[in-house]
Amino acid sequence: MSIKTARAAQLTFDFRVQQPDQTSVTFADTSGTLDVVATAFLGPLGSPSLALVNPTPNGLGIDNGDAPNSGVGDSVIDGPDSDNAGEFLVLDFEQAVRLTSATFFTGSNPLGTGAQNDNFTLFVDGVLSVDQFLLAPANTPTVTFGLSGQQFIFTATGANDNFQLSELVVVPIPEPITLLGTAIAGGLGWAYRRKHSNSKAV
Numbered sequence: 001m002s003i004k005t006a007r008a009a010q011l012t013f014d015f016r017v018q019q020p021d022q023t024s025v026t027f028a029d030t031s032g033t034l035d036v037v038a039t040a041f042l043g044p045l046g047s048p049s050l051a052l053v054n055p056t057p058n059g060l061g062i063d064n065g066d067a068p069n070s071g072v073g074d075s076v077i078d079g080p081d082s083d084n085a086g087e088f089l090v091l092d093f094e095q096a097v098r099l100t101s102a103t104f105f106t107g108s109n110p111l112g113t114g115a116q117n118d119n120f121t122l123f124v125d126g127v128l129s130v131d132q133f134l135l136a137p138a139n140t141p142t143v144t145f146g147l148s149g150q151q152f153i154f155t156a157t158g159a160n161d162n163f164q165l166s167e168l169v170v171v172p173i174p175e176p177i178t179l180l181g182t183a184i185a186g187g188l189g190w191a192y193r194r195k196h197s198n199s200k201a202v
Contacts, residue, residue: 010100013168015060021052025060034172037092043085043155051087058105059164062087077120077163079156089154089165097170098148099124105164107139119157124149132157140166148173 011029013036019025025038040062041048052063054075061075064087080086106118122130124147135141156162 010169010171011097013170014166015055015168016057016166017055018057019055021054021063023050023052025053025055029170034097034170035094036168039090039092041088041090043080043088048088053089056164058107059103059166060089061164062089075164077154077156077165079119079158079161086155091152091154091168093150093152093170095175096148096150096173098173099145099152099168099170101142101144101167101169102154102165103140103142103167104135105140105166106135106162118161118163120161120163121155121157122147123151123153123155125151135163 011031011034013027013029015027015038023039027036027038028034029036038053038060040051040053042051042064054061054063056075058075060077062077064078077089078087104118104120118135119132120130120135121128121132129147130145133143135143152168154165
């Protein structure tokens with residue numbers, strides 16, 4: 001799928017779906033216009049190891065293979081602890097987008113963790129863009145952004161931080177060739193209308 005319009009509308013990706021743990025999951029937005037591929041890994045960033053994406057009715061979590069949840073999903077994106085250096089959810093869009101908002105689930109989960117003040121960190125195209133952002137103590141906090149890129153990596157900041165990613169809203173960024181084609185088409189249309197108008201005046 002790809003965006004071919006110069007003026008792209010907001011697209012919503014709803015990740016609240018129950019699926020088996022997978023190394024890679026592809027989601028389409030609710031209008032079926034654009035795709036995003038979700039993968040996961042365990043930190044640190046410099047030497048990551050693969051993990052499983054765990055889609056749940058509350059959103060995307062990560063299965064890091066730890067007992068007793070190995071094989072059924074740890075459900076949350078967890079911060080660094082004695083088992084690993086953090087869990088990272090990677091979202092790769094098929095073209096550049098502007099991220100306008102993200103909705104998180106921080107309520108109770110199968111690990112027994114209740115709603116609390118959780119922090120997340122976000123990398124955009126490999127660059128640290130949001131550092132230790134505090135999610136309000138609500139079950140489904142929504143955070144607004146104005147960040148543009150093609151790859152977005154979400155991670156929990158501290159050992160006591162964990163959450164699921166429920167929804168993203170993005171605006172596709174038209175590719176330069178699309179903008180050029182639109183400008184040329186517009187120019188040709190203007191020239192035709194002017195010529196047609198002049199011919200009528202003669």
